[in-house]
Amino acid sequence: MSDSTLDVDQELPLFPLNTVLLPGGRMGLRIFERRYIDLIRNSLRNQQSFGIVWLAEGGAEVLKPSEPQTALAVIGTEAHIADWDQLPDGLLGIVVEGRRRFSIESARQDKSGLYMGKISWLPEQEDVPLPPRSTELHDLLQQLGEHPHVERLGMQLNVASAGALANSLAQLLPLPAADAYQILGIDEPLARLDALHDIVDAISS
Known part of the structure; x- marks a missing residue:
């Protein structure tokens, strides 16, 4: 940035x-x-x-x-x-x-x-391409994008990088604010995506 x-x-x-x-x-x-x-x-x-x-x-x-x-x-x-x-x-x-x-x-x-x-x-690290393990999270973002409320917001959901995927999902999922804030505070894009993956796993388990 x-x-x-x-x-x-x-x-x-x-x-x-x-x-x-x-x-x-x-x-x-x-x-x-x-x-x-x-x-x-x-x-x-x-x-x-x-x-x-x-x-x-x-x-x-x-x-x-x-x-x-x-x-x-x-x-x-x-x-x-x-x-x-x-x-x-x-x-x-x-x-x-x-x-x-x-x-x-x-x-x-x-x-x-x-x-x-x-x-x-805050300094921003350069974002990195999506890792192979992010397929499920990327699919989840596309599903969320079909909701009328999300469509009205006009968010760019055709993401191809780790940090952008983590940010978009943390914004749209009904996460506790403390979890979303945790994502916000992580500088490294892959670490941000990994943290979100752990949060989603904990919710779905």
Whole structure:
């Protein structure tokens, strides 16, 4: 991946959730709090990304202004808005796509309650071709891609590399957030795929 355009002493807006976004993965979000409506509006207007961070200690889907920053996981994912629309209930709906991983050095809240993180981008190892043992996982990804909800997300599922397969499956399978976060934190692509294989085996056994 390309080098960061942000220095470590610059900040990225953070969107804490009780789910994990992985590079290349997509997820749909319903936006209803004013601070996040403003975040999305500014991101669209300025063509900027923001960070999605797992609430490592659980809690509400959207972090309350009074909750401590220690609830934020250390590693997050840069989120790019891939699509947006007004939902039938009148709320703003967006689809975000994961890009680069980052590490949070520190975080603060602005006056609206929005978290701003001082981050450093994590180095990415070059992805590697799929090993022969990944056939079943690759087939599983194709099966998931036939689900209408996954089709609506518009994810790229024609993957041919180990890290991309692990990221895509970890995004789409109904894994505990802690397992998805484990995958997110692994640097080496084959190790990431092996870890996902172990998780899937444990679920199916």
